[in-house]
Amino acid sequence: MRINVTRSSMPPMEEYVEEIRSLWDSHWLTNNGEKLKKLEAALKERLDVPYAALFTNGHLALEALLKALGLKGEVITTPFTFASTTHAIVRAGLTPVFCDIREDDYTMDPAKVEALITPRTCAILPVHVYGNLCDDGALSAIAKKHGLKLIYDAAHAFHVSRDGVSAARMGDAAMFSFHATKVFHTVEGGCVTTADPELNRRLEWERNYGIEDEETVLYPGGNAKMSEFHAAMGLCNLRYLEENIAKRRHVVELYDRLLSGHEGVVCPKKQTGVVSNYAYYPVRFTGQAGSRDEICARLAAADVHARKYFYPLITEFDCYRGRPGFDSSLTPIALQASRQVVTLPLYPELTEGDVERICGLILGKA
Numbered sequence: 001m002r003i004n005v006t007r008s009s010m011p012p013m014e015e016y017v018e019e020i021r022s023l024w025d026s027h028w029l030t031n032n033g034e035k036l037k038k039l040e041a042a043l044k045e046r047l048d049v050p051y052a053a054l055f056t057n058g059h060l061a062l063e064a065l066l067k068a069l070g071l072k073g074e075v076i077t078t079p080f081t082f083a084s085t086t087h088a089i090v091r092a093g094l095t096p097v098f099c100d101i102r103e104d105d106y107t108m109d110p111a112k113v114e115a116l117i118t119p120r121t122c123a124i125l126p127v128h129v130y131g132n133l134c135d136d137g138a139l140s141a142i143a144k145k146h147g148l149k150l151i152y153d154a155a156h157a158f159h160v161s162r163d164g165v166s167a168a169r170m171g172d173a174a175m176f177s178f179h180a181t182k183v184f185h186t187v188e189g190g191c192v193t194t195a196d197p198e199l200n201r202r203l204e205w206e207r208n209y210g211i212e213d214e215e216t217v218l219y220p221g222g223n224a225k226m227s228e229f230h231a232a233m234g235l236c237n238l239r240y241l242e243e244n245i246a247k248r249r250h251v252v253e254l255y256d257r258l259l260s261g262h263e264g265v266v267c268p269k270k271q272t273g274v275v276s277n278y279a280y281y282p283v284r285f286t287g288q289a290g291s292r293d294e295i296c297a298r299l300a301a302a303d304v305h306a307r308k309y310f311y312p313l314i315t316e317f318d319c320y321r322g323r324p325g326f327d328s329s330l331t332p333i334a335l336q337a338s339r340q341v342v343t344l345p346l347y348p349e350l351t352e353g354d355v356e357r358i359c360g361l362i363l364g365k366a
């Protein structure tokens with residue numbers, strides 16, 4: 001049976017049907033409906049944050065955030081991420097400037113940020129990649145010192161915290177993705193969290209044409225609203241979050257046990273003080289060049305589909321070829337990681353037998 005890198009979690013169908021039943025009474029399907037309001041309240045509580053503006057998806061949430069902040073100029077970011085992060089910067093008319101990552105957790109290296117700051121720098125946009133939290137203390141200090149906005153791509157970091165501080169509380173704002181492949185999802189969806197009421201208001205304008213009330217349009221916003229059906233899926237999925245994370249943790253611990261201690265295999269490192277959501281299991285193959293690709297091919301031949309997240313590096317994308325600043329040699333640690341890393345299948349229902357088989361294939365024992 002085919003095993004993919006992930007498998008979307010779904011509530012029992014009857015539960016979802018029960019959740020959407022009231023929509024057939026109200027006929028209110030989108031635009032600040034009852035489900036959206038309920039989900040927003042639940043997320044603010046879960047993420048321990050004053051404001052959470054829900055969106056159609058995480059990417060549009062990030063674009064809206066960049067616009068709502070009125071940013072202009074250069075944004076320091078990481079090339080070791082999903083396409084969305086850089087595309088959002090570019091599509092908002094900003095210029096990405098790439099900072100290298102740390103070897104051990106793949107997050108932006110704060111020690112390399114200040115050298116990249118110019119008079120045109122307006123913001124820092126790091127990614128809590130794989131759910132590993134960035135060094136928020138160091139990055140906040142740099143942002144503050146230079147008067148820069150600090151916004152996080154927290155697409156992977158739903159329900160992750162360090163020393164009791166939620167990822168949603170770090171920086172000026174954070175974007176979370178609720179895409180079907182994420183730990184918590186609304187099929188498609190996302191949100192921006194912030195403690196700034198003014199920013200939250202602008203985000204609401206961004207997602208609904210800048211309409212303040214029936215006769216007042218204050219801003220040329222777009223449309224990126226979350227529908228009631230999506231919000232209802234979120235309300236159902238939220239009830240299973242803890243259970244799903246516990247099952248993911250079990251899978252991760254088994255991978256750790258079976259894969260650690262083998263030459264040329266680097267398992268993900270636990271971050272101290274961090275409560276993880278066990279979103280991804282990135283393994284690194286540090287043996288001879290190409291061993292990652294060989295192992296991926298071996299897994300694929302057995303119908304196990306791991307993913308080379310994040311390969312190619314964003315600075316290698318065809319659409320950015322030749323653009324000034326898109327030079328992978330400037331971020332050698334990220335480039336090396338992109339050639340060595342693979343995220344293994346990880347989802348709540350993955351069985352111990354599946355994990356044993358996958359590890360056997362990786363270690364060449366199957």
Ligand SMILES: *Cc1c(COP(=O)(O)O)cnc(C)c1O
Pocket residue numbers: 057058059060081082084085127153155156176177178179188189190
């Ligand atoms: C999933 C993801 C996004 C985009 O979120 P969508 O909800 O799919 O639009 C952005 N950044 C990262 C790192 C992601 O993994």
